[in-house]
Amino acid sequence: MASDWDHRFAGTDYFYGTAPADFVARQAWRLAPGARLLSLAEGEGRNACYLAGQGAKVTALERSPVALAKARALAAERGVSVNWQPMDLAQYDWPKAAFDAVLGVFIQFAPADLQAEIFAGIGRTLRPGGLVMLHGFATRQMGYGSGGPRVPGQLYTLDRLRAAFAGYTLLHQADFDADLDEGAGHHGRAALIDFVARKP
Numbered sequence: 001m002a003s004d005w006d007h008r009f010a011g012t013d014y015f016y017g018t019a020p021a022d023f024v025a026r027q028a029w030r031l032a033p034g035a036r037l038l039s040l041a042e043g044e045g046r047n048a049c050y051l052a053g054q055g056a057k058v059t060a061l062e063r064s065p066v067a068l069a070k071a072r073a074l075a076a077e078r079g080v081s082v083n084w085q086p087m088d089l090a091q092y093d094w095p096k097a098a099f100d101a102v103l104g105v106f107i108q109f110a111p112a113d114l115q116a117e118i119f120a121g122i123g124r125t126l127r128p129g130g131l132v133m134l135h136g137f138a139t140r141q142m143g144y145g146s147g148g149p150r151v152p153g154q155l156y157t158l159d160r161l162r163a164a165f166a167g168y169t170l171l172h173q174a175d176f177d178a179d180l181d182e183g184a185g186h187h188g189r190a191a192l193i194d195f196v197a198r199k200p
Helices: 004-009 022-030 046-053 065-078 112-125 139-143 158-164
Strands: 036-040 057-062 083-086 099-105 126-137 169-182 186-198
Touching (some): 036 046, 158 186
């Protein structure tokens, strides 16, 4: 049975475009060549393909087969290799200390209890010294029409992320407004959060 995400990703256009999120382009320098990176709810592949092209060894999780087919096509077009895994984050086993970095870009589809499980899973699967890299909508996004969930509890605050990753070294954090131009899915003024931290 096709999910809402399958319908969202249907068609030939890429719903969020094929360019990486601005956050990903700005923070990619933090990844050493050959870094093992896990991308959560990757969608149609824009961030995974970009980072693979920068030399990261990317594993990308995505539950929608429609999105995965487009992601594989994008990787083939760009000549990059990504380990695509059809996976719902609610069922992922978060292998211990398996990755140098974990990326989550606009993964706020999950209700608050599942988000807490995802944050705990990120901590489990990062090696010591590994990076958590999160980018999403701030709570002010409720006042904008540029995308994201319409549930305040699923939106980010820096306080919430700092609490979820207490003890981590904060490398970059920002709460700001900017204009998005990421396909049909994210377009217009948006309230955004950046968060990058290093696991002890």
